[in-house]
Amino acid sequence: MFTSGLLRKTLIVAALAFSVSIVHAADAPLRVGASPGPFSDFLQEAAKLANAQGFPVKVIEFTEPTQINEATQSGDIDLNNFQHVPYMEKQNASRGYKIVSIKPSFVAPAGIYSVKHTSIQSFPQGAKIGIPNDPANEARALYLLQKAGLIKLKLNTGLNASVTDIAENPKKLKIVLLDEVQLPRVLTDIDAGVITLNKGVLAGLNPKDALLLEDKTSQWAIIWAARADRKDDPRIQRFIKIFESDSVKQFIISKFNGAVIPAW
Structure with a gap:
């Protein structure tokens, strides 16, 4: 009887801890990695909208591009938006990362x-x-x-x-x-x-x-990318939806007079 009661209490505590961890994960700021410059500017604009809605988003800049995927793989950031698919695939192959493309965001033409x-x-x-x-x-x-x-x-x-x-x-x-x-x-x-x-x-x-x-047919569109086991995080989908709003689209178009092409 004592053992079963203790086991039941242990299971309840574990369940509560798991529930708290889920709530914390949902409430934690979404950490988005980017390169300095226009890519980061686009993300910062979307992050302002997200934060105004009470959805915490933090854009983290990395001066060295290879550090962004490293941070994504290690879990230090949740999402990145700086690379095209060929670059991501090269990094996965050479470093053993499990990073996947979620969808294109825009074409920043070479x-x-x-x-x-x-x-x-x-x-x-x-x-x-x-x-x-x-x-x-x-x-x-x-x-x-x-x-x-x-x-x-x-x-x-x-x-x-x-x-x-x-x-x-x-x-x-x-x-x-x-x-x-x-x-x-x-x-x-x-x-x-x-x-x-x-x-x-x-x-x-x-x-x-x-x-x-390059034009909108470029195979080197910038993508949203995340570690494979995090790609379905609802916070990621929410932020991408905010990024794809008309206000961010107009921000991208006006900042470069149409040179950067939204991919949605």
Whole structure:
């Protein structure tokens, strides 16, 4: 009798503790990871709306992109919004993460920028073109150069394309792999560079000055991503719904004069 009574009390205490943990989780601030710059600005705008509704959301900026997925995997943050699917897949494969894409949020187009030339057609033979040296954005840059008519990639080349997949290079472009952060700084030393919007804006570049930008068909849309076991957290769905409100959409469009394209 004593044992069963003690067991019953133990089970009741455990149930109460579990109930409290659920309430605490539901009331805890949603922690969203982002890179500094426009991506974070969009999230901060949505977080203001959420907090005004009594829904606590905290946007946490990381200067080093690889730290964002690390924090997502470790549980230090609940959600992130800074990367495209190819980058996420590379991180999962190389680091053993279990991070999944929930849905696209917006397209922040990469562009071809130059301070030496006013058009792509004016690129000379042997022009030096800088592109990001991380594999995911290397492929992205190559597809944009192909869209510009500067190169052709081998047939059936996927989203892991590298410079070795170039099948045709009629202008004999010298494609140089550089750290993405350095690309805006070396534009005076090269003919052109393929630069992502976030890094470009942080360096003072105007997307309107790009010789060519990606459009809404880009396969490199920025996504909402979370650890697989947290993707169904109702707080995440609530925040995404707030982000997809008309007011945040207009904020995104007006901030970049339509250069950044909402994906909903």
